[in-house]
Structure formats: C-alpha cells, structure tokens
Amino acid sequence: MAPASAQSDSHSSADRRGPMSGVMVLDVTRVVAGPYCAMMFADLGATVIKVENPDDPDYTRTFPPMVDTAAGPASAFYAQYNRNKRGVTLDLRQETARAAFLKLVARADILVENFRPGVMEKLGLGYEVLKQVNPRLVYTAISGFGRTGPNASRPGYDNSGQAAGGLWSMNGYADRPPVRVGTIIGDLAASLYGAIGTLAALREAELTGLGQVVDISQQDSVLSLTENAVVRYTVANEVAGPLGNDHPFVRPYSQFACADGYVFFGGYTDKFWSITCEMFGEPQVAADPRIDTMEKRFDPAVYEAVVRPLLDRWFAARTKAELEAMAGDRVPLSAIKTIDEVIADPHIGARGMIVDVPMGEVSVAMLGLPIKLSNLGIQPHAGAPTLGEHNQTVFGDMLGMAEADIAAMCARKAE
Structure with missing residues (x-):
C-alpha cells in the first residue's frame, strides 16, 4: 500500500x-x-x-x-x-x-x-x-x-x-x-x-x-x-460426488507433492506423456506396455499401481520452480501458488x-x-x-x- x-x-x-x-x-x-x-x-x-x-x-x-x-x-x-x-x-x-x-x-x-x-x-x-x-x-x-x-x-x-x-x-x-x-x-x-x-x-x-x-x-x-455432472447423470445415471484433486476419468490430471509444496500436472495425452518421460530422463517408460496408451493410463487400477508412483517419485525431489522450469512450454505443469506468490508472479x-x-x-x-x-x-x-x-x-x-x-x-x- x-x-x-x-x-x-x-x-x-x-x-x-x-x-x-x-x-x-x-x-x-x-x-x-x-x-x-x-x-x-x-x-x-x-x-x-x-x-x-x-x-x-x-x-x-x-x-x-x-x-x-x-x-x-x-x-x-x-x-x-x-x-x-x-x-x-x-x-x-x-x-x-x-x-x-x-x-x-x-x-x-x-x-x-x-x-x-x-x-x-x-x-x-x-x-x-x-x-x-x-x-x-x-x-x-x-x-x-x-x-x-x-x-x-x-x-x-x-x-x-x-x-x-x-x-x-x-x-x-x-x-x-x-x-x-x-x-x-x-x-x-x-x-x-x-x-x-x-x-x-x-x-x-x-x-x-x-x-x-x-x-x-x-x-x-x-x-x-458443474462441467460433465449433468450428462454423466442423464446418460449414464452416475451421480457426481467429491473427487478431491482428481478428474473423473482423465489421468494423470491432479495435484502432486513436490519438495516445497504442490503442483498441478495434466500430461494425460500420449504426446504429453512421452515428453514427460523424456523430461525426467526415463524415455523408455513411455513404451511400457502397461501404460503406453492414454486409455490404459485412464484405468484407475493401472493409474494407482504404475502411473502415480512414477510421478510421485519424479516430483518429490524437485521444487515448484524447478518443475515449472523443466516443463516450460512443453507440458501442462503449474505450481499451486499461494495468493502472495500469485501477486508476485x-x-x-x-x-x-x-x-x-x-x-x-x-x-x-x-x-x-x-x-x-x-x-x-x-x-x-x-x-x-x-x-x-x-x-x-x-x-x-x-x-x-x-x-x-x-x-x-x-x-x-x-x-
């Protein structure tokens, strides 16, 4: 002021x-x-x-x-x-x-x-x-x-x-x-x-x-x-409920912990997933037959067993700033910022x-x-x-x- x-x-x-x-x-x-x-x-x-x-x-x-x-x-x-x-x-x-x-x-x-x-x-x-x-x-x-x-x-x-x-x-x-x-x-x-x-x-x-x-x-x-809640109910009789930080069907598209806070990462397409694996020095992961397509990664059980642990490991050792710098304009990754950080952005x-x-x-x-x-x-x-x-x-x-x-x-x- x-x-x-x-x-x-x-x-x-x-x-x-x-x-x-x-x-x-x-x-x-x-x-x-x-x-x-x-x-x-x-x-x-x-x-x-x-x-x-x-x-x-x-x-x-x-x-x-x-x-x-x-x-x-x-x-x-x-x-x-x-x-x-x-x-x-x-x-x-x-x-x-x-x-x-x-x-x-x-x-x-x-x-x-x-x-x-x-x-x-x-x-x-x-x-x-x-x-x-x-x-x-x-x-x-x-x-x-x-x-x-x-x-x-x-x-x-x-x-x-x-x-x-x-x-x-x-x-x-x-x-x-x-x-x-x-x-x-x-x-x-x-x-x-x-x-x-x-x-x-x-x-x-x-x-x-x-x-x-x-x-x-x-x-x-x-x-x-409410995004897709109405058509999910009228078409599939699904009543939308709380999902925390997750999306009802798109994965990975969530909050992830890092060294000094949290980030949002949304690299769910095959293109973004391949770039992400390369970005973290493990390009071979993109060819893993368990998770080599977007549809496979969407499966909740596969996501929790294979995809999520990979991302948790990759993000945990890096700060928000480091992750944003790595992602740049290549993949959707944003630090989850507090208001003071937003104002200073x-x-x-x-x-x-x-x-x-x-x-x-x-x-x-x-x-x-x-x-x-x-x-x-x-x-x-x-x-x-x-x-x-x-x-x-x-x-x-x-x-x-x-x-x-x-x-x-x-x-x-x-x-």
Missing part, C-alpha cells in the same frame, strides 16, 4: 474511456452479486451510478480489510467491487427519492438490481413501471433463484447457490463431507453471466429501441459450472491483473479486469465512492435539482 499519486487522486470516474463510454448504468445492488457486474461496466468506460439508502447502505462498507484514511476507515473489500462508480444516496421508499430515481431511469441504458423478486415492485419501481419511463432500458435482475419458478421468492446467498446448484456436493474428498468452494463462486458467476446477458440485451436495445429483463439466478449460474503483472486503486490518500493493490481489449490500453482507476459522494454531481448537475432539495432528499434520518 503506497501513497496515491496526484494523477490517481484527481482522476474521476467520468474521465474513463472505453467501449462502454456513453452508456449509463444505474447500480441498485449490494455485496458482490451485482456490484461486480456493474463495476465491470465501469471498468470498460460506462458511467455507473451506485444508488444506496442513506440509512442502510451497502454493508460491505464495513467488511475487512479496512484502510485508514483521513476521512476514517474504508473497506478495501467494498472498494474492490465498486471502483470507478459514482455514488448517490436515495431512500426509494420516499416519494421525492422515487421521482428523482425515475428521472435517472429515463436517462439510463441499464439498471442492475439484486433484490429478491418483488422488492422493486413493492417500491413502485418494477420493470413494468420503468419501461413506461424508458422503453429501451435493459433491466438486469440478479437473485438467488431467479424471477420465475417455485423457489423464486426464497432468499439466497453465495452458499445457497453452491448448495442448490450441485457444486457443493461435488467438492471435497469422497471419504469426507462435501466442502464449499473456497470463494464466493456463486456471486461471481452470477455477476459474470449478468454482464454477458446485459451486453446482449443492450445490443438488441440499440438495434430495436426495446429493452428487456435479464433474469440471472445464482443457482442457475452455479449449475452451469511476473506474468500476472504483465497481464495487468493487479491494479492500484486510490483509497483516500493511499493506493491499494486490487484485482484488475480479466477482459483485455486491444484498443483499450491501460487506464488509471478512480476509487469507490464514499456514501453519497456524487449527490450534487448527479442530482444537481445532471438533473438540475436545487442544492437545498438535494440535501433534504438525500439526508440521513435523525437517529
């Missing part, structure tokens, strides 16, 4: 360029499933206005790790999913706030929300109302179980998606209880699918002048990540996957955008907005409201 440069301090979300420049997004979301979707649009140049209730803002503003700034502690977690946005406060239960919100809707291209289905309708701001104000609006709704079906009204978190989507039951080891994936994969997947669906709907709106609802379910999103640096984002007077390294566009280049990032930071810019400069009216509309209620 270093002092923010003058360029970063003065940089504004309005200064960003990109393929989504000129697109206006209303972000009525909190936590990750939604904020991340909208932030990707901001990273790509869209004007994203994050709308928060002044009395009940996005509670990830309190999530650790916290960064000390002159204005007080600020959440790096919140900043990581809300950079490059403008922030306003509106209590959408209030008539004046709803009126201002509808004026923003009239100008917007996209709205992203992640309430349970029905909440926006109760506020009088459901899609059927908003499309009367702006027929070309793309309305993206991200929820635990989607807007249709018998479970649509159920509350959902990332763990709900992992559980209901089948992924949780497949993760871990066969002789132990299932284990959740060690990140919020349901939230992240829903955000990614939300971005894809929104861009598709935006393209159609640009062609036809008509928007639509983009309905994203965390359960659907997680289910789509020169390749990650060359890809711009760790970026500096200003938080008050300091700059914090955060995840970059994995979408690389040849015409976009590298741009500095604006920090996440403080609560209501852009009320005057949005409501005054954009909508022409008087300063006193803005203050009254956006004020927090007395405790």
